[in-house]
Amino acid sequence: MHEGVAAYVLGVLDEDEHEAFERHLDTCASCQAELKELAETPDLLDELKFLPAASEDDPPMPMPR
Amino acid sequence: MLTHVDDRFESADAEAEHRTASLHREFGGPLRRHVRGLTGNDLRWTEDVVREAIGKAGRDPARRHWEPGLLWAWLVTEARRLVRDGCRRDGVHAQETAADGADRALSAIVVSAALRDLSEEHREVIEQTYLRGRTISEAAEILGIPPGTVKSRLYYGIKALRALLADKGVAG
Numbered sequence: 299m300h301e302g303v304a305a306y307v308l309g310v311l312d313e314d315e316h317e318a319f320e321r322h323l324d325t326c327a328s329c330q331a332e333l334k335e336l337a338e339t340p341d342l343l344d345e346l347k348f349l350p351a352a353s354e355d356d357p358p359m360p361m362p363r
Numbered sequence: 364m365l366t367h368v369d370d371r372f373e374s375a376d377a378e379a380e381h382r383t384a385s386l387h388r389e390f391g392g393p394l395r396r397h398v399r400g401l402t403g404n405d406l407r408w409t410e411d412v413v414r415e416a417i418g419k420a421g422r423d424p425a426r427r428h429w430e431p432g433l434l435w436a437w438l439v440t441e442a443r444r445l446v447r448d449g450c451r452r453d454g455v456h457a458q459e460t461a462a463d464g465a466d467r468a469l470s471a472i473v474v475s476a477a478l479r480d481l482s483e484e485h486r487e488v489i490e491q492t493y494l495r496g497r498t499i500s501e502a503a504e505i506l507g508i509p510p511g512t513v514k515s516r517l518y519y520g521i522k523a524l525r526a527l528l529a530d531k532g533v534a535g
């Protein structure tokens with residue numbers, strides 16, 4: 299259950315799992331701490347929209363090595 | 364009109380209303396600014412999202428004793444979800460704000476470099492969920508792996524990404 303915190307922060311849990319995780323979060327101190335730690339990470343991923351090559355139809359992906 | 368009524372005598376509704384008003388005072392301003400960044404400065408959409416997120420927190424007795432840092436993390440997470448749901452439902456993309464373009468391009472390059480440094484498995488699940496706007500189960504189907512595996516890889520992938528960004532001086 300604890301591993302769901304990353305998917306929760308990113309907002310990619312399916313609806314029923316989202317509800318279940320929120321109830322877990324009510325009382326799980328370790329997930330509460332991780333939520334605080336990870337809450338800003340999606341904002342950093344959002345920065346990828348500002349990559350010079352970004353376009354609407356083709357979300358920015360890192361180039362292969 | 365509640366002047367000095369003991370909490371125990373307030374009805375659940377009045378208590379939720381009271382709590383919501385106090386959350387608006389404490390978090391309304393900063394949350395509005397944060398959400399404007401997500402909605403591309405769409406003020407009406409921002410207002411709806413802020414009201415819904417704070418209202419939900421105010422109604423939920425489990426949130427009543429959370430400290431401010433945790434409440435803030437919950438509010439920005441809920442607000443982001445509401446914005447993304449709006450995008451998915453209406454098929455619109457939030458307009459990108461053109462402000463401070465150079466700085467943003469720079470952070471974009473740093474984040475993109477950090478993603479490249481992740482293992483293939485970690486990078487793949489971040490791309491196929493968050494960056495493509497897909498849920499865990501949608502990504503699992505595309506990748507041909509169980510949803511639990513996507514969820515778990517996402518957890519370790521995000522932790523690894525954060526560690527890399529911290530090394531680069533982002534996300535202190």
Ligand SMILES: [Zn+2]
Pocket residue numbers: 299300322326327328329330
């Ligand atoms: Zn937990």
